[in-house]
Amino acid sequence: MYNLLSGLSVIETSSFVASPTAGLYCAQMGAEVIRVDHKEGGLDYDRYMLTEAGRSLSWENLNRAKKSVALDLRSGEGRELLVELAATTGNLITNLPEKSFLSHGAVAARQPDGAPDLVSVRIMGWHDGRQAMDFTVNAASGYPLMCGPEDWDMANAPPVNQVLPAWDFITGAYCAFALLAALRHRDATGEGNEVRVPLGDVAIGTMANSGALAEMLYRGADRERLGNAIWGAFGRDFRSRDGVRFMVAALTPKQWDGLVAAFGLGDAITALEGELGVRFADGDGPRFENRHRLFDLFQDAAANADWADLSARLAAQGTTFERYRTMHEAASDPELVTNNPLFGPAPANPSGFDYPATRSFANMPGRDVGNPAPAPYLGQHTEEVLANRLGLSSGAIGTLVDRGIARLSDKE
Structure with missing residues (x-):
């Protein structure tokens, strides 16, 4: 971790890959990223693969260096607490639908006097509101039908999906960039912004930026499959x-x-x-x-x-x-992992499994990168955040816990 974003606090309410990635990159640069989930865990909390203890290794790695608040987001009171946290903090990353309790307008309307104008970054499916995920926008992009052996029949050969959810990770990185751009604008003008980033637009826009869209229109046909050859070189x-x-x-x-x-x-x-x-x-x-x-x-x-x-x-x-290499070979390779300064001492992972963890991808000579931070336990920081951000007393927080509106750490 670097501390270039120290002093920046962001509320993140998200699931799966793209949205947590945006928060992760901010956290690895020193921002306080507070992830707020439903008290039983979000949709990705038990995402495969799980350890014997039932902990998701995907969730653990996408949420390093973050704080965790667990609320009953199916209840009106839990949702109100989340809206108040986002409104007070003034910075929000989410992939919840715009037409939800966490819409930009609903959060902005609750901002107290003195709070900075709201900057929200919202990951969507398609620009027209249709749902999407990495593997479906990839199908629409044309890339899977460009992959495969050169001698496959273009008309009848099956698509070849990539196993890496690349559009999710690109979208997460773009959202972190968009957030910082909006924050810079707010620092200069005082104006907040609602930023919507459709996953599908990231895919089709990246295709266009690569020149592939222009190429297909210019040639008036699809590019042939090339097997493992590099196109154009x-x-x-x-x-x-x-x-x-x-x-x-x-x-x-x-x-x-x-x-x-x-x-x-x-x-x-x-x-x-x-x-x-x-x-x-x-x-x-x-x-x-x-x-x-x-x-x-x-x-x-x-x-x-x-x-x-x-x-x-x-x-x-x-x-x-x-x-x-196989991926297991790569994970065990001294050159790629063990002796690579990208990886630091394994922190105390909630899963209890000891393995290398990444620092920030950026290398900044002369700055102390620090060691990787652990992922939180679900609800580990509920009491701290509700007290510091909303000014709730320990008694008030205890009542919320007793009533099932808030949950403390799920560490067993």
Whole structure:
């Protein structure tokens, strides 16, 4: 954690991935992020996979460094407490529908004198109000029908879904950015803002920003499937003599020259250039257009070398490459995890399972990044937040707990 956002407090009421990610990134930069859930846990509280103790590892990692308040959000009184917390704090991240008790207007109307104008960031499905989630907007984007082996029939082959909920994580990161942009505007003008970020717009907008939307309209058709090849450049997976599969990419002249040298293909490349009447050093175009001939040359060379020798040559030439790992291999890899300064000492996880935890992704030389903070227990900070934010006495909070409106820590 860095403390660049110390002094900023945010109320987060959310579930699943995108909205908690926005709060997580703020918390990792030092903001006080107070997640408010239903007293039995939100929709993601028991999200798979669970430990033997019944704790969700997904929830635990998306809510590190946050505080947790647990209220009966099915009751009018519990909802009123949440609205009051958001109104008093003045900063809100949520994926609850706009037409709910936590609408921007409802919260803004409850703001006390002296509170900053409300800034709310709301994650939606589609811009027109339809529901959506990562895997459904991904289906609409066209990407799953762009993936798969090159020889698949475009008309009849099945889609290939990605397993990473990438649109959720991109949306969460964008929402953290949008929140800080709105806060900067408020600091300059005193004006709050309602910010709505549709998950579907993030997906289709990212497709447009990548140039893919313009490409499809320009070509008047879909792009062909490429298997594991890189679109528009030289790159693909290969297999060494001892069965190690790895990926290489060459987007610059230096990367291309390094690959040719590491594979020992200088003479073969020269001969192929003479046959085809091209110069592969001229850029991505000739390399991509003649990729199949090049792939054959590179795979033949890879099949005659063991990975230890080939990887040493690739490294010596400064090429861009990496071997494929299973995710369990990646999680256990010293280079990626154990010796990576991104990870710090494991905090006291509510799950009781001891494993590496991430610091902020950003690296700021000269600043102390600190160690990863644990996730809270559900309701761990209910009493603290209700007292400090709403000024409730211990007796009043005790009454709320006794009546089932508020819940304290679920630590057993």
